[in-house]
Amino acid sequence: MQRGRVVFVGAGPGDPELITVRGRNYLEDADVVIYAGSLVNPDIVRRWARKDAEVVDSASLTLEEITELMIRRAKEGKLVVRLKSGDFSIYGALMEEIWALQDAEVPYELVPGITAALSAASVAGIELTLPKVSQTLIITRGSARVQMEGSIRDYAPFVNRGASLAIYTGVHIVDKVVRELKEGGVTDDTPVVVVYKAGWPDQKIVRTTVDQLVSRVKEEKIFKDAVIIVGKVANPERYRDEVRSSVYDPSHAHSFRPKRREE
Incomplete structure (x- = not known):
């Protein structure tokens, strides 16, 4: 995988198997993994991250400390995974980290997760x-x-x-x-x-x-x-007796299922 960049990965809600395949692939290949131990299940890191990867718990760090570390490691030519709980687009404090990478001209990618x-x-x-x-x-x-x-x-x-x-x-x-x-x-x-x-x-x-x-x-x-x-x-x-999806209702026609002639 291309190195010298940061990949934001949504870790999902906590079950290590509810991370996406793409997210897991990046995690398995990452040189550096930065995650908030207060939010992300550490079993996800233990299960999928490389044994020799640099793993940093960001729970006690400030925004500036986190972005400085990401930028420095990416500019050293390393693949950095920023692992965020759930999906980073929902209360993930994402944009402020992206803006710091943009200012530093560090390439990045976003891999969504399950909120x-x-x-x-x-x-x-x-x-x-x-x-x-x-x-x-x-x-x-x-x-x-x-x-x-x-x-x-x-x-x-x-x-x-x-x-x-x-x-x-x-x-x-x-x-x-x-x-x-x-x-x-x-x-x-x-x-x-x-x-x-x-x-x-x-x-x-x-x-x-x-x-x-x-x-x-x-x-x-x-x-x-x-x-x-x-x-x-x-x-x-x-x-229970009121719910009926129109998509699968025989009385409701749509482009994939034209109205059926009554028998």
């Missing part, structure tokens, strides 16, 4: 876009200190219009999350699924409703590393 909301839906056995029920997914996050444009309160009203919310970094401030959901008009009986460490050996799945969310999360001692999914899709059993 936590998708893994959470899979282990919970739900569909985030349920036909005739929910066609919109809003990914947002909770925050205690970091200033953001828009809040859970702003997006909560869309839950009553058929949208689903996937909330990252919210369980540590679950009281605030519930307060903002209710202020946005979400009712107490709205279904919720909380998935802690989706795909990890110690994963937990909590099925509840908005009014019970705080007590259930605290009862399960979930304080971080979880996705909260709010909306009708969190309890699909309610709609």
Whole structure:
């Protein structure tokens, strides 16, 4: 593989086998691997990285320290893999690192991964876009200190219009999350699924409703590393007799399946 560059790889949600084939190939060939040990399952590095690779845990490093290391190693002619949790396009602090590489004229590549909301839906056995029920997914996050444009309160009203919310970094401030959901008009009986460490050996799945969310999360001692999914899709059993995808409905014609003549 071409060296003297940086490859950003989405590590996926935690299961070492949920990294993409391309991402794994780069990881196996990398001279340098930089990953956040606070977010990325270290088993991914232990399993796929070269035994002689330089491995750096960036959890305690600043942006400047990380980018300086990436630039220096790439200019030494090495292949650097910047391993990020989930998919780096979702809360991955990606662009600031890319801009530093661009300023230093260091080539880079992006290899996407699976973000936590998708893994959470899979282990919970739900569909985030349920036909005739929910066609919109809003990914947002909770925050205690970091200033953001828009809040859970702003997006909560869309839950009553058929949208689903996937909330990252919210369980540590679950009281605030519930307060903002209710202020946005979400009712107490709205279904919720909380998935802690989706795909990890110690994963937990909590099925509840908005009014019970705080007590259930605290009862399960979930304080971080979880996705909260709010909306009708969190309890699909309610709609078992109502859901029918038009794509596979014999009464619905499309370009690959013209309307069939009635027998």
